[in-house]
Amino acid sequence: MSTPDSWPAHRTGRLSSQLDFVAEADKLKGVLRHTRLTAPPRLENSAEHSWHLALMALALAEYAPAGTSLARVLAMVVLHDVVEVDAGDLSVHADAAAQARQHAAELAAADRIFALLPPDQAEEMRAIWDEFEERKTAEARFARALDRLQPMLADVRAGGAAWREQGVTADRVLAKVELIEDGSAELGRFARRLIEQAVRDGILAPAPVPGDADLDNAAPGR
Amino acid sequence: MSTPDSWPAHRTGRLSSQLDFVAEADKLKGVLRHTRLTAPPRLENSAEHSWHLALMALALAEYAPAGTSLARVLAMVVLHDVVEVDAGDLSVHADAAAQARQHAAELAAADRIFALLPPDQAEEMRAIWDEFEERKTAEARFARALDRLQPMLADVRAGGAAWREQGVTADRVLAKVELIEDGSAELGRFARRLIEQAVRDGILAPAPVPGDADLDNAAPGR
Numbered sequence: 461m462s463t464p465d466s467w468p469a470h471r472t473g474r475l476s477s478q479l480d481f482v483a484e485a486d487k488l489k490g491v492l493r494h495t496r497l498t499a500p501p502r503l504e505n506s507a508e509h510s511w512h513l514a515l516m517a518l519a520l521a522e523y524a525p526a527g528t529s530l531a532r533v534l535a536m537v538v539l540h541d542v543v544e545v546d547a548g549d550l551s552v553h554a555d556a557a558a559q560a561r562q563h564a565a566e567l568a569a570a571d572r573i574f575a576l577l578p579p580d581q582a583e584e585m586r587a588i589w590d591e592f593e594e595r596k597t598a599e600a601r602f603a604r605a606l607d608r609l610q611p612m613l614a615d616v617r618a619g620g621a622a623w624r625e626q627g628v629t630a631d632r633v634l635a636k637v638e639l640i641e642d643g644s645a646e647l648g649r650f651a652r653r654l655i656e657q658a659v660r661d662g663i664l665a666p667a668p669v670p671g672d673a674d675l676d677n678a679a680p681g682r
Numbered sequence: 683m684s685t686p687d688s689w690p691a692h693r694t695g696r697l698s699s700q701l702d703f704v705a706e707a708d709k710l711k712g713v714l715r716h717t718r719l720t721a722p723p724r725l726e727n728s729a730e731h732s733w734h735l736a737l738m739a740l741a742l743a744e745y746a747p748a749g750t751s752l753a754r755v756l757a758m759v760v761l762h763d764v765v766e767v768d769a770g771d772l773s774v775h776a777d778a779a780a781q782a783r784q785h786a787a788e789l790a791a792a793d794r795i796f797a798l799l800p801p802d803q804a805e806e807m808r809a810i811w812d813e814f815e816e817r818k819t820a821e822a823r824f825a826r827a828l829d830r831l832q833p834m835l836a837d838v839r840a841g842g843a844a845w846r847e848q849g850v851t852a853d854r855v856l857a858k859v860e861l862i863e864d865g866s867a868e869l870g871r872f873a874r875r876l877i878e879q880a881v882r883d884g885i886l887a888p889a890p891v892p893g894d895a896d897l898d899n900a901a902p903g904r
Contacts, residue, residue, distance in 0.1 A: 468875035475872060478741045483839060485737050489730045490722040500712040508711045511733035514760045515707050518807070519700045519799065531753035534760070538736045577741065585740070617705060650697060653690035 474578050481576040487545045494551040495611045496622040506541040506549055509610065513537035516606045523644040524602040536592040536603040539585055543569035552611065552636055553628050566593075595642075605643025608636055609651055616654060620663030630659045631667035696800050703798040709767045716773040717833045718844040728763040728771055731832065735759035738828045745866040746824040754821040758814040759828065761807055765791035774833070774858055775850050788815075817864075827865025830858055831873055838876060842885030852881045853889035 467476045488507040495504040517533045524533065541549075546569035550562040574586040591600045612633070615622050623633070633655050641648025658664035689698045713728040739755045746755070763771075768791035772784040796808040813822045834855070837844050845855070855877050863870025880886035 468872065468879045475742075475745075475868070479835065482734070482738055482741055483835065486719070486734065486836070486839070487721055489719060489726065489734075497708070497711060499709055504711065505730065507733045508727065508729035511729045511736070511760065512704070512708065512711075514733070514736055514756070515764075516704055518757055518760060519704055519803065520697075523697075531756065534736070534753065534756045535740055538733065538740060538756070542737075581741065613701065613705065614708070617708070646697070650690065657690045 477576060477578050478581070481573070484545060484573060484576055485542050488541060491541075491544045491549055493549045493611075494622055494626065495614045496618045496625070497614065498618050504614065506544045510538055510541050512610055513540075513603070513606050516610060517603070520606070520644075520647065523646045525598045525644075528598045528602055532588070532591075532597075532599040533603050533606075535588050536599060537606065539589050540592045540603065540607065542573055543589070545569065545573060551626060552608070553626055553632055595639075601643035603643070605640040605647055608640045609647055612636075612651055612654060616658055616663070620658060623658075623664050629665045629667050630655055633658075633664060699798060699800050700803070703795070706767060706795060706798055707764050710763060713763075713766045713771055715771045715833075716844055716848065717836045718840045718847070719836065720840050726836065728766045732760055732763050734832055735762075735825070735828050738832060739825070742828070742866075742869065745868045747820045747866075750820045750824055754810070754813075754819075755825050755828075757810050758821060758825040761811050762814045762825065762829065764795055765811070767791065767795060773848060774830070775848055775854055817861075823865035825865070827862040827869055830862045831869055834858075834873060834876060838880055838885065842880060845886050851887045851889050852877055855880075855886065 467479055488510070489505055491506040492503040493506055493509055495509065496502075497504050514534050514537050517530060517537055521528075521530050521533075524530075543566040547562060547565035550558060554562070570586060570589055574582045574589070576582075577585060591597055592603055593600075595601055595604050611622075622628075634652070637648055637651045637655065640651045655664065659666050689701055710729040710732070711727055714725040715728055715731055717726040717731065718724075719726050736756055736759050739752060739759055743750075743752050743755075746752075765788040769784060769787035772780060776784070792808060792811055796804045796811070798804075799807060813819055814825055815822075817823055817826050833844075844850075856874070859870055859873045859877065862873045877886065881888050
């Protein structure tokens, strides 16, 4: 079997480094997320998730603030999960300590994986990844909004299976909408209505304590 | 279970149509290709393949002709296989009659699937898909080159398993390199050397008749 250091010789080592990165990223197809697909009925992997975000960026571009660079958003969503080759996927509903451990693991992964590329590209792609993580630019905020919205859409399509498996209630899902609103006011409004409907449809459990502050916003009277 | 026509009400039907398209495209995660992955050891699906092409477009952009729009290439590779939701994947090594049937099925699929979008976007995305298929622009030719190169890289990494399964010999793989050369001279040269090396390494069978015109170019003396 050919290994990454056995590419045929060519003009410079540059293409070889780029192909090492491309081959390493292939492993993302084996990283399973917490999102349950319906057809096929299995967990989603991070590579196909990243593709779905890129498709959403194309289809929903008009909901980003005017002037947002679609090309930059596409680059971000394509690259954002490459670090999971080392760090794996963590549920968005994991607790703060687990999130902190994940963040540290992802930073170490970014150091290792982007360094497979030639130095100029390593720097360029790392900057794209950092921008996504830092969530300061319009592009990053829109990309992050899509990254939050995509599993919600899948969870609704799967009849709430992933929510039940993780014991997640509406208040915890609603807490994640703020980040969608931050990237796109219209998609944020939509996500809020989607969750309200999921509760009404009985596929997402309401907050355990009626009167919880988060849930009050979503489902008055519950 | 929520169906595509049950999105919560919103300002216009526009977002609903866009989300129908996004949900329909989800099925691409269940379309299996003829490429064998090594980790995880299974067939690749068309959604994760499309993501891998987008990653390659970012990593290998410098091998496209000067002035090629990377954003357009990204849009093309993200959208190019959406028609397989209806038409399925066909091996690049299938015969001409099967290719013709596949092309007809993909045209019908494009008519149906892009029409899920609002009319202006349906037209825009269909134009991107048509451009990829017609292979006339620099962007389309580069995107098509990546689409040919990616499975070759995977086949080498898998030790030639997919080639053996399909009974494909070097002459038939080499015949596919022309399209890579057309999109990127440097990636075409690399692909040619990759195949020569695969034959030398014994993971790709040489042409059944030594002296075959295609193989002469690739492995002199064989």
